[in-house]
Amino acid sequence: MNRHLISAGDLAKDDALLILDTAEELARVSERSIKKLPTLRGRTVVNLFFEDSTRTRISFEAAAKRLSADVINFSAKGSSVSKGESLKDTALTLEAMGADAVVIRHSASGAPYRLATWVHGSVVNAGDGTHEHPTQALLDAFSMRRRLGGLEGRKVTIVGDVLHSRVARSNVLLLHTLGAEVTLVAPPTLLPVSVGSWPCEVSYDLDAVLPKSDVVMMLRVQKERMNAAYFPSEREYSRRYGLDRDRFAKMPDDAIVMHPGPMNRGMEIAAEVADSARSTIVEQVANGVTIRMAVLYLLLGGEIA
Amino acid sequence: MSDSRAVLEAPDIHRALTRIAHEILERTKGAGDVVLLGIPTRGATLARRLGDRIERFEGVKAPVGSIDITMYRDDLRRGPARPLGRTELPPDGIDGRVVVLVDDVLYSGRTVRAALDALNDLGRPAAVQLATLVDRGHRELPIRADYVGKNLPTAKSEKVKVYLEETDGRDAVLLMKEGAR
Numbered sequence: 237m238n239r240h241l242i243s244a245g246d247l248a249k250d251d252a253l254l255i256l257d258t259a260e261e262l263a264r265v266s267e268r269s270i271k272k273l274p275t276l277r278g279r280t281v282v283n284l285f286f287e288d289s290t291r292t293r294i295s296f297e298a299a300a301k302r303l304s305a306d307v308i309n310f311s312a313k314g315s316s317v318s319k320g321e322s323l324k325d326t327a328l329t330l331e332a333m334g335a336d337a338v339v340i341r342h343s344a345s346g347a348p349y350r351l352a353t354w355v356h357g358s359v360v361n362a363g364d365g366t367h368e369h370p371t372q373a374l375l376d377a378f379s380m381r382r383r384l385g386g387l388e389g390r391k392v393t394i395v396g397d398v399l400h401s402r403v404a405r406s407n408v409l410l411l412h413t414l415g416a417e418v419t420l421v422a423p424p425t426l427l428p429v430s431v432g433s434w435p436c437e438v439s440y441d442l443d444a445v446l447p448k449s450d451v452v453m454m455l456r457v458q459k460e461r462m463n464a465a466y467f468p469s470e471r472e473y474s475r476r477y478g479l480d481r482d483r484f485a486k487m488p489d490d491a492i493v494m495h496p497g498p499m500n501r502g503m504e505i506a507a508e509v510a511d512s513a514r515s516t517i518v519e520q521v522a523n524g525v526t527i528r529m530a531v532l533y534l535l536l537g538g539e540i541a
Numbered sequence: 542m543s544d545s546r547a548v549l550e551a552p553d554i555h556r557a558l559t560r561i562a563h564e565i566l567e568r569t570k571g572a573g574d575v576v577l578l579g580i581p582t583r584g585a586t587l588a589r590r591l592g593d594r595i596e597r598f599e600g601v602k603a604p605v606g607s608i609d610i611t612m613y614r615d616d617l618r619r620g621p622a623r624p625l626g627r628t629e630l631p632p633d634g635i636d637g638r639v640v641v642l643v644d645d646v647l648y649s650g651r652t653v654r655a656a657l658d659a660l661n662d663l664g665r666p667a668a669v670q671l672a673t674l675v676d677r678g679h680r681e682l683p684i685r686a687d688y689v690g691k692n693l694p695t696a697k698s699e700k701v702k703v704y705l706e707e708t709d710g711r712d713a714v715l716l717m718k719e720g721a722r
Contacts, residue, residue, distance in 0.1 A: 237622075254624060261609065261625040270662045275612040533612075538622035 299528035396455030557690030581626030604631030
């Protein structure tokens, strides 16, 4: 494995499988009464969050603590960043505090790459702009593998706001590495120009793709990034690209529904679909802690070069 | 292969395990409370074999599980992060039971130390005992085995390799001189 985890595309198939297999064993730790391992005792993990994200931060924090690492949470609000400190100066401060790993969430795509050139510890990308969110892709792959048994040849459909979604990009890259076939479904305005070079298919017709899908992953409509008219109205979007009861019925009987959360019930996904037994939305959260434990263990558990 | 020799062949291993199973039954007065926990990979295989023998001899079903010690090792920082083995406890757990840890080779004792730490996070056994197929000496910690298949005097430069049918296609214990593979 590399020293950093910045892009899901950096993971070779062996690396990705090692992370998933490690997580499979670590999942058992969450089932015991003492949910803690001594492995990262004396290591320091800094959560450096320039963008709000409660669930990802908490997930990383829980993962680090279950491995006995010391956790420092650094959020941009009310910190030196709001006083005008640059990313580099923040990084050097963390470096001086002896951070063995920095988990970074930033609104600018590529911020983790810059950070990795300034600090000695491992950098874990917890979401950078509209670029990538590799641990989300890993936990999605882990959730799929646990439900479906394997990913080779599985058909995964990712629906919605691909343009603003770092989750979609990371998932396409990782799922391709793991041998799954990905189809993106979105209005043309919500697909990035570069999508032709991604290792996946593209469709504009959700109803045609659903019957052939093993997994349907709904993306959140990111209202906070909707600074242009990408679709006529929320109602029309929901009618054409939302997963409602009728569309759910068109999916194969053993196909599963995923959502990275937070979801807009009634918008991209109907409440009864989100709450159905074939939805993995709640287990994705639990699997998030497990997969992040696996990543932190594999990056920090051994010798640090 | 010229400077490695087999110190135990398949029949020797079978006899040693049979004797250990009888000893466990004898010392625990029928193995009623016994849980066998093997240390992956080969310890877990040996634990299953001991469980089968105990059931065959006295009709007692001793629960069998495995306990991975990777996360508790004291030498984790000396190499890249290691892949994990499986920890699988019997459904009734280990609280109040007599846990017999099973490993293939007892050497420095550091693996067993790690297993005791791991056990501490999994429950509170009434007692913990240790069974090993081969005891090759050179302890670095105050740890001893309760059941030993074979005491094997070795030099520190030598290597002991255990092969088992289930994982390696044959049963044998080899002693290898330095540099041999």
